[in-house]
Amino acid sequence: MHTEVAVLKLSPSQAESLHHHAVQLARAGGPQCAGIRERAEAHAHVLRDMLDSEQRAVVDGYASNRITLLVVEGMLEVGDGVPEARPSLEALKMDLDCLVLASRSQLLLNLAGNRAFAYDLDYNEMVRLVGNFKGGGQHKIPEEPAPEDVEVSSHSGLALGAHTEPPHYCSFQATERHSPAPSTLILTARWNPLQEPTQVIPITPVLKALGEPVVDALTRKHYQFTRPNSYVPGDEDGRHVSIVDYNNHGDFAFRFSAYRFSACDGVPENSRRAIDALQAGITNAERLQVTLDSSKAILINNTKALHCRDIIKDNRRILVRLFGYNRFSTAIVQSTDPMLVKA
Numbered sequence: 001m002h003t004e005v006a007v008l009k010l011s012p013s014q015a016e017s018l019h020h021h022a023v024q025l026a027r028a029g030g031p032q033c034a035g036i037r038e039r040a041e042a043h044a045h046v047l048r049d050m051l052d053s054e055q056r057a058v059v060d061g062y063a064s065n066r067i068t069l070l071v072v073e074g075m076l077e078v079g080d081g082v083p084e085a086r087p088s089l090e091a092l093k094m095d096l097d098c099l100v101l102a103s104r105s106q107l108l109l110n111l112a113g114n115r116a117f118a119y120d121l122d123y124n125e126m127v128r129l130v131g132n133f134k135g136g137g138q139h140k141i142p143e144e145p146a147p148e149d150v151e152v153s154s155h156s157g158l159a160l161g162a163h164t165e166p167p168h169y170c171s172f173q174a175t176e177r178h179s180p181a182p183s184t185l186i187l188t189a190r191w192n193p194l195q196e197p198t199q200v201i202p203i204t205p206v207l208k209a210l211g212e213p214v215v216d217a218l219t220r221k222h223y224q225f226t227r228p229n230s231y232v233p234g235d236e237d238g239r240h241v242s243i244v245d246y247n248n249h250g251d252f253a254f255r256f257s258a259y260r261f262s263a264c265d266g267v268p269e270n271s272r273r274a275i276d277a278l279q280a281g282i283t284n285a286e287r288l289q290v291t292l293d294s295s296k297a298i299l300i301n302n303t304k305a306l307h308c309r310d311i312i313k314d315n316r317r318i319l320v321r322l323f324g325y326n327r328f329s330t331a332i333v334q335s336t337d338p339m340l341v342k343a
């Protein structure tokens with residue numbers, strides 16, 4: 001049985017325990033530091049023992065890749081009020097409250113059967129602070145670049161079309177050269193003064209409506225994508241990739257970006273038509289809206305849902321993001337603590 005949205009609501013004592021452990025991990029340096037991985041896993045076990053049977057069924061369902069979006073509610077708020085102006089990215093990277101949120105997210109990933117990791121192309125950083133640091137939002141930043149120079153990434157304020165998190169080469173199993181896309185991205189908010197939502201688009205109903213022949217075409221390696229310009233130089237565009245993959249458990253994974261994918265030259269007409277149909281299906285699909293604050297986190301199943309956002313209005317909106325792999329994913333691991341994989 002597949003569930004689109006599940007909610008894990010923590011009791012006050014569970015929330016207290018989670019917060020306490022997250023603060024401990026943050027004080028010890030947070031997800032990027034050696035030794036934290038093991039402690040987070042141990043804390044997640046403690047937390048798991050505090051869950052009732054219904055809550056356990058929810059986290060196990062997510063771990064089994066049977067839930068598209070897991071909303072975690074009832075957590076303690078972290079930090080105090082919204083500042084006058086957004087601190088710099090450098091200051092936020094050192095901010096203890098950001099680190100508490102990141103550590104809490106690492107614990108939640110573990111609780112939901114995922115392990116936190118970083119790609120080598122994200123400068124090896126486990127924690128990504130999502131906000132308008134590079135311009136393109138509704139309100140200009142002091143160093144606002146010319147519109148054509150704004151990078152299309154989670155560090156700008158631009159609206160972002162529907163996408164799954166890259167890399168887009170494969171899901172589940174690493175190829176010779178590339179690790180899979182993340183199984184999960186977990187998001188929470190440091191500040192979200194205007195309650196600007198994050199949008200999630202479950203793909204299962206879209207694929208169902210498109211029908212077997214179209215989905216079959218999407219499993220062929222007839223597609224290509226352009227590389228994100230936030231990546232470190234040297235990474236190239238992807239060619240001859242599929243959009244849908246099946247694993248040998250009969251489960252599927254989906255990878256796509258509405259603004260980066262196209263059909264390769266010379267592919268059959270039905271492959272071309274399939275991607276057009278997919279684009280239309282996503283445009284018309286139901287969008288789930290989640291408004292994040294520091295007491296709420298979402299685990300987006302990156303194999304079953306796209307996400308997107310509107311242009312950032314309040315420049316103090318800061319989200320904290322980590323990636324996770326579930327037990328079905330095998331990556332090209334470069335180091336295990338902290339876990340770093342080759343993109």
Ligand SMILES: [Fe+2]
Nearest residue numbers: 154164165307
């Ligand atoms: Fe994204």
